[in-house]
Amino acid sequence: MHPLTNVLKYNVALLLKPEVGATLGLDVDEVHQTLGDLKVDYVRGQLLLTRTTRGVLATGQFHTALQVECVRCLEFFHLELQVRMEEMFTFTPAADPIYFIAERWLDLRQPLREQILLTLPIHSLCRLECKGLCITCGQNLNEGPCSCDTEEIDPRLAALKKLL
Ligand SMILES: [Zn+2]
Numbered sequence: 416m417h418p419l420t421n422v423l424k425y426n427v428a429l430l431l432k433p434e435v436g437a438t439l440g441l442d443v444d445e446v447h448q449t450l451g452d453l454k455v456d457y458v459r460g461q462l463l464l465t466r467t468t469r470g471v472l473a474t475g476q477f478h479t480a481l482q483v484e485c486v487r488c489l490e491f492f493h494l495e496l497q498v499r500m501e502e503m504f505t506f507t508p509a510a511d512p513i514y515f516i517a518e519r520w521l522d523l524r525q526p527l528r529e530q531i532l533l534t535l536p537i538h539s540l541c542r543l544e545c546k547g548l549c550i551t552c553g554q555n556l557n558e559g560p561c562s563c564d565t566e567e568i569d570p571r572l573a574a575l576k577k578l579l
């Protein structure tokens with residue numbers, strides 16, 4: 416087996432023999448991971464594996480970052496996220512929960528992807544004060560003002576100006 420395939424997958428053989436309640440704490444520190452259709456810059460945090468009667472409970476807190484598109488200016492930027500996880504991995508496949516320990520390997524990638532998707536804001540902004548795009552010419556206003564005459568947008572203001 417190629418060593419890279421072990422990234423974000425954990426061999427839980429050590430946890431299979433001990434009694435229920437036995438725990439295993441692990442540091443997670445991986446860069447450039449592909450979680451299904453998600454590409455993350457890094458995943459860092461703590462993972463705690465606890466032996467239960469039905470399998471292994473994986474709890475963790477992670478920092479991660481990924482590229483997302485700003486809803487205002489449509490530029491891609493790196494969004495940092497804090498992700499919590501609490502997932503049950505059963506010894507045998509079960510409909511609920513959906514994760515199970517295959518050949519003693521606990522694969523964190525799929526549940527991590529799910530948690531990231533749940534944590535992602537619906538409207539991601541590259542910055543709070545993102546100016547967005549000019550509705551007339553499409554220029555990214557974060558890069559500077561465009562040459563559109565903004566006074567034309569409100570004809571009432573223009574009419575008022577003529578009176579002055
Ligand atoms: Zn933006």
Ligand SMILES: [Zn+2]
Nearest residue numbers: 549552561563
């Ligand atoms: Zn413009």
